[in-house]
Amino acid sequence: MAYGSLAWSLSALLGLLLTPSLGLEPPRISFPLESPERPLPLFSQPDIKNTTTLLLSDDGSTLFVGAQDAVLSLDVSQPDVITMKTKMEWKPPPDVLHECTTKGKKETTDCPNFVRVLQPINATHLYACGTFAYNPHDTYMDTDTLTMAKVPRKYNNGKGCCPFNPYQRNTAISVDGELFTATTNDFLGKTPMVSRHLSKDGRPDVSQDTSVTLNEPTFVSSASDTSEGKVYFFFSEIGNEYSFLDEFKVARVAQVCKDDIGGERILQKRWTSFAKAELLCRPPKELPFNIIQDVFTLAPSEGYSTQDIIFYGIFTSQWSVASGQSAVCAFRLGDIKDVFAGNYKIFQNHQWSPRMYKTSNLGKCGLANASDTTLMAVKESFLASGSVRPIGNAPVLNSPDQRYSRIAALRTKAANGQDYTILFLLSESGFLHKAVLLNKDTHIIEEIQVFRQPQLVKNILLSTSKGVLYVGTSEGVTQVPVSQCSSYKSCAQCVLARDPLCGWDPARGHCASVSAIPANARQDVEHGNVMECQGSLTAKPLLVEVHAQLNEVVRLKCSRSSNLATLSWKSAKASALPHHLFFHSGDENLVFMATPDTFGIYHCISVERGYEETAAIYTVSFSPQAIDTPAVQFRITTTETKDQMTTMMEIPSDTDQLDHINFGEDPVITTDVTTTDKTPNTNSSTEKPEDMTPDPLSSSEKPEDHNEPLTAKNYHSELVAVSFLLAVCVCVLVLGGLYGCHLQGRYKLGPSDTAEGGYKEENDPLEVSPPSIKKAE
Numbered sequence: 048m049a050y051g052s053l054a055w056s057l058s059a060l061l062g063l064l065l066t067p068s069l070g071l072e073p074p075r076i077s078f079p080l081e082s083p084e085r086p087l088p089l090f091s092q093p094d095i096k097n098t099t100t101l102l103l104s105d106d107g108s109t110l111f112v113g114a115q116d117a118v119l120s121l122d123v124s125q126p127d128v129i130t131m132k133t134k135m136e137w138k139p140p141p142d143v144l145h146e147c148t149t150k151g152k153k154e155t156t157d158c159p160n161f162v163r164v165l166q167p168i169n170a171t172h173l174y175a176c177g178t179f180a181y182n183p184h185d186t187y188m189d190t191d192t193l194t195m196a197k198v199p200r201k202y203n204n205g206k207g208c209c210p211f212n213p214y215q216r217n218t219a220i221s222v223d224g225e226l227f228t229a230t231t232n233d234f235l236g237k238t239p240m241v242s243r244h245l246s247k248d249g250r251p252d253v254s255q256d257t258s259v260t261l262n263e264p265t266f267v268s269s270a271s272d273t274s275e276g277k278v279y280f281f282f283s284e285i286g287n288e289y290s291f292l293d294e295f296k297v298a299r300v301a302q303v304c305k306d307d308i309g310g311e312r313i314l315q316k317r318w319t320s321f322a323k324a325e326l327l328c329r330p331p332k333e334l335p336f337n338i339i340q341d342v343f344t345l346a347p348s349e350g351y352s353t354q355d356i357i358f359y360g361i362f363t364s365q366w367s368v369a370s371g372q373s374a375v376c377a378f379r380l381g382d383i384k385d386v387f388a389g390n391y392k393i394f395q396n397h398q399w400s401p402r403m404y405k406t407s408n409l410g411k412c413g414l415a416n417a418s419d420t421t422l423m424a425v426k427e428s429f430l431a432s433g434s435v436r437p438i439g440n441a442p443v444l445n446s447p448d449q450r451y452s453r454i455a456a457l458r459t460k461a462a463n464g465q466d467y468t469i470l471f472l473l474s475e476s477g478f479l480h481k482a483v484l485l486n487k488d489t490h491i492i493e494e495i496q497v498f499r500q501p502q503l504v505k506n507i508l509l510s511t512s513k514g515v516l517y518v519g520t521s522e523g524v525t526q527v528p529v530s531q532c533s534s535y536k537s538c539a540q541c542v543l544a545r546d547p548l549c550g551w552d553p554a555r556g557h558c559a560s561v562s563a564i565p566a567n568a569r570q571d572v573e574h575g576n577v578m579e580c581q582g583s584l585t586a587k588p589l590l591v592e593v594h595a596q597l598n599e600v601v602r603l604k605c606s607r608s609s610n611l612a613t614l615s616w617k618s619a620k621a622s623a624l625p626h627h628l629f630f631h632s633g634d635e636n637l638v639f640m641a642t643p644d645t646f647g648i649y650h651c652i653s654v655e656r657g658y659e660e661t662a663a664i665y666t667v668s669f670s671p672q673a674i675d676t677p678a679v680q681f682r683i684t685t686t687e688t689k690d691q692m693t694t695m696m697e698i699p700s701d702t703d704q705l706d707h708i709n710f711g712e713d714p715v716i717t718t719d720v721t722t723t724d725k726t727p728n729t730n731s732s733t734e735k736p737e738d739m740t741p742d743p744l745s746s747s748e749k750p751e752d753h754n755e756p757l758t759a760k761n762y763h764s765e766l767v768a769v770s771f772l773l774a775v776c777v778c779v780l781v782l783g784g785l786y787g788c789h790l791q792g793r794y795k796l797g798p799s800d801t802a803e804g805g806y807k808e809e810n811d812p813l814e815v816s817p818p819s820i821k822k823a824e
C-alpha cells in the first residue's frame with residue numbers, strides 16, 4: 048500500500064510542474080460602486096449589522112434576513128428600493144453574554160447572536176437559529192410579524208443546527224418541514240455534525256457518528272433531491288485516505304436519505320445511509336483545486352430528469368503555488384449517484400484498508416431493519432472508492448487572478464433559442480462577475496462592485512423569476528438586477544456584450560431584454576459579431592473643440608466602451624507632424640504639446656473583436672486665451688468628417704512610446720497615407736492658427752534633427768517647464784509600462800495588433816458614417 052501511495056504522490060507531484068492554463072479575458076465592462084449606469088438598491092442602517100443570512104419568500108416580495116442580534120423582513124417588491132417591514136430583536140440576555148466573555152470571547156465581535164439559519168418550516172412559520180453568545184439557540188417565527196412562537200424544543204437549544212463560533216460555516220436545508228443541517232457542534236468548533244431535526248411523524252432525529260466519518264470539515268452548501276429522497280452536503284475536509292500527504296484537503300459531497308431513522312441495535316439514531324465521495328476539480332496538468340467554497344444547485348431544464356441537476360462549485364487551492372486563484376467545476380447529479388452506487392473503501396482500526404466493499408446495500412436508503420452485519424459494513428465503509436469528475440473533466444472557468452467565494456447560476460434561452468448558463472461569481476475583493484458559458488470557453492460579460500471592504504461572511508441569493516440577485520454582507524443587502532440591457536447604447540455595444548439576456552431591438556432601436564423583443568433580436572452570444580447590426584445605425588460621437596495656447600500641454604481623453612477594446616489615435620495631419628511630440632499616457636489619453644503643427648483634428652478609434660468605431664473626435668485649435676476654455680460640443684457632419692479625414696495617420700500606441708520620449712531616433716510610425724493630399728483643404732476655423740501665427744518651432748523642425756527639437760530661445764522658460772512635464776510623464780509611462788507588463792502576465796489583454804494578424808485593418812482611411820463594420824475572422 049505504501050509503495051502504491053508513493054507512486055501516486057510522485058505522479059501527482061510531477062503533474063504539477065507544468066505550465067499554467069490559458070488566461071481568461073478580464074470582464075468586458077466594469078461598474079464601480081455607485082456607478083450611474085448600474086444603480087443598485089441598497090438596504091443599510093447604522094444599527095443593523097451583519098446582514099448575511101438570506102431567505103426569499105415564495106412570492107418573492109419579502110426578503111428575510113438573519114443579522115446580528117436581529118431577524119428582519121425587507122420589502123423587495125419594488126424594483127428600485129428596499130424597505131424594512133419588520134425587525135425582531137433577538138439578543139442574548141446579560142447573563143449569557145457574561146458567560147460568553149468569561150470563556151475568553153469578545154463581547155462585541157464573538158458574543159452577539161449571529162443568525163445563521165433561516166428556513167421555511169410551514170406555511171406560516173420560519174425556523175431560525177443563531178450563535179447566541181457561543182450557545183446556539185433556535186426558534187420559530189411567524190412570517191408576517193416575526194414574533195417568536197412558543198418553542199417546543201427542549202431548552203430552546205439550537206445545538207447541532209448552527210455553530211457556536213460565528214466565524215465557522217454551516218449549512219441547513221428544510222425538506223418537507225424537516226431540517227437537515229451540517230455544522231460544528233461544540234464550543235471549540237472541533238466536532239462536526241450532520242443531522243436531521245424537527246423530524247416528523249414521531250420518528251427520531253438522526254445525526255452523524257462524527258468522530259470517525261468526518262475530519263475537520265468546513266460545510267458550505269446543501270441540496271435535496273426529492274425524487275430519490277436524498278439530501279446532499281458539500282464540504283472540504285482533511286482527506287485522511289491520502290495518509291502520505293499531510294493535511295491534504297479534499298472537496299467532498301456527502302449524502303443521507305431523508306427518511307433514514309437509524310438502525311435497530313447498531314447505529315441507533317445514526318445515519319445508515321451516510322456516504323461521502325471526493326469531488327475532483329482539476330485542470331489538466333495542474334494542481335487540483337481541492338477546497339470547495341460554495342455550491343449552487345441548478346435545476347434541470349424542462350423535460351430533463353433530476354439526473355441532470357447540475358451543481359456548480361467554486362474551488363480554491365490549498366497551495367499558493369497553484370496557477371489560478373479559483374475555478375468553477377460543474378457536477379451532474381447522475382455522476383454523483385453513480386459514484387455512490389459503486390464500491391466503497393473500508394476503514395478499520397483507524398486506517399483505510401486496501402480492501403474494498405463491492406456494492407451491496409451501501410449508500411442505499413431503507414436500511415432500518417437491515418441485519419447487524421450489513422450495518423457493521425455501513426459503519427466502516429462510508430467513503431466511496433470512486434471520485435466524482437466534473438462535466439467535461441475540467442473546470443468550466445479557471446481564474447488566474449480572482450478569488451471567487453460565492454456562486455449562483457441561471458439558465459436562459461438566447462435569441463437563437465439555444466440554452467446558455469450564466470454564472471454570478473462574487474469575488475473576495477467585492478465584485479460580482481457575470482460570466483456566460485459558451486460552447487468552447489467562458490466570457491465574463493461584466494463586473495459590478497457590490498461592497499467596499501473585503502467580507503469574511505457574505506452570501507448571495509438568486510431569484511431567477513424576479514431576475515434579481517441579493518448580496519448580503521456586513522455593509523447591508525444589495526439588490527443586483529441580473530441584467531441591465533439599457534446600459535448598452537448602440538447595437539454594436541449590445542451585440543459585443545454577448546449577454547444572452549440582452550439583444551438589440553431593431554424596431555425600437557434599443558438594447559433590451561431578449562424576452563421583451565418580439566422579433567429579430569440582434570444578438571450573437573458565441574462570437575459577438577457586429578455584422579448582426581447591419582442596418583442599425585450607430586450613434587456618432589460629439590466633436591469636442593479644444594483651444595490651446597502655443598506650447599501648452601494638451602491632453603485628449605478617450606475612454607473605452609469596454610475593457611476588451613483597444614484604443615488608438617489618428618490625426619489628419621500625417622506627414623507634417625513631429626511624431627515624437629505625441630505619446631499615449633497609460634490610460635490611453637493622448638498627450639502632446641500645442642504647436643502650429645499639432646493643431647488639427649484627432650480621432651480616437653476603438654477596436655473590439657474586429658469591429659472598429661470612433662470613440663471620440665477632437666479639434667484642437669489655437670486660442671490666445673487659456674487652455675481650459677469650456678469645450679464647445681456639436682455634432683460633426685458626415686461630409687465634413689470625410690473631407691478632413693482622407694489623409695490619416697495613426698499615432699503609435701504605447702508599445703512604441705519610449706522611443707518618442709527619448710527624443711532619439713525618428714520613431715517607427717505607421718502612416719496610412721492612402722491619398723496624396725497632404726493637408727485637408729478646408730477653410731475650417733481650426734486651421735487658422737497655422738496660417739496666421741509665425742512659427743519658430745516648425746521652421747527649426749526637419750524630420751532629421753529630432754534630437755534637438757526644442758531649442759527656440761524665445762520659448763526657453765516654457766520649454767523647460769514642458770520638458771519637466773515630459774520627464775514626469777516618462778516616469779509615469781515607465782511605471783505604467785511595468786504595470787502593464789504585470790497585467791499582461793495576469794490577463795491576456797485585448798487583441799494586440801501583431802497577435803491578431805489582420806484582424807484589425809490599420810491602413811484603412813477612417814470612415815465615421817456609416818460605421819465601418821469589419822467582420823471578425
Ligand SMILES: *[C@@H]1O[C@H](CO)[C@@H](O)[C@H](O)[C@H]1NC(C)=O
Pocket residue numbers: 168169170171172187196
Ligand atoms: C407551523 O409551525 C408552527 C411552529 O411549530 C406552529 O405553531 C404552526 O401552527 C404551524 N402552522 C401550520 C399551518 O402548520
Ligand SMILES: *[C@@H]1O[C@H](CO)[C@@H](O)[C@H](O)[C@H]1NC(C)=O
Pocket residue numbers: 413415416
Ligand atoms: C422494520 O421493522 C419495523 C418494526 O420493527 C416494521 O414496522 C417495519 O415495517 C419494518 N420495515 C421494513 C422496511 O421492513
Ligand SMILES: *[C@@H]1O[C@H](CO)[C@@H](O)[C@H](O)[C@H]1NC(C)=O
Pocket residue numbers: 096097099161213214503504521522
Ligand atoms: C460582522 O460585521 C463586521 C463589520 O461590521 C465584521 O468585521 C465581522 O467580521 C462580521 N462578523 C460576522 C460574524 O459576520
Ligand SMILES: *[C@@H]1O[C@H](CO)[C@@H](O)[C@H](O)[C@H]1NC(C)=O
Pocket residue numbers: 728729730
Ligand atoms: C476659402 O474661403 C475663401 C473665402 O473666404 C475662398 O475664396 C476660398 O475658395 C476657400 N477655399 C476653399 C478651399 O474652400
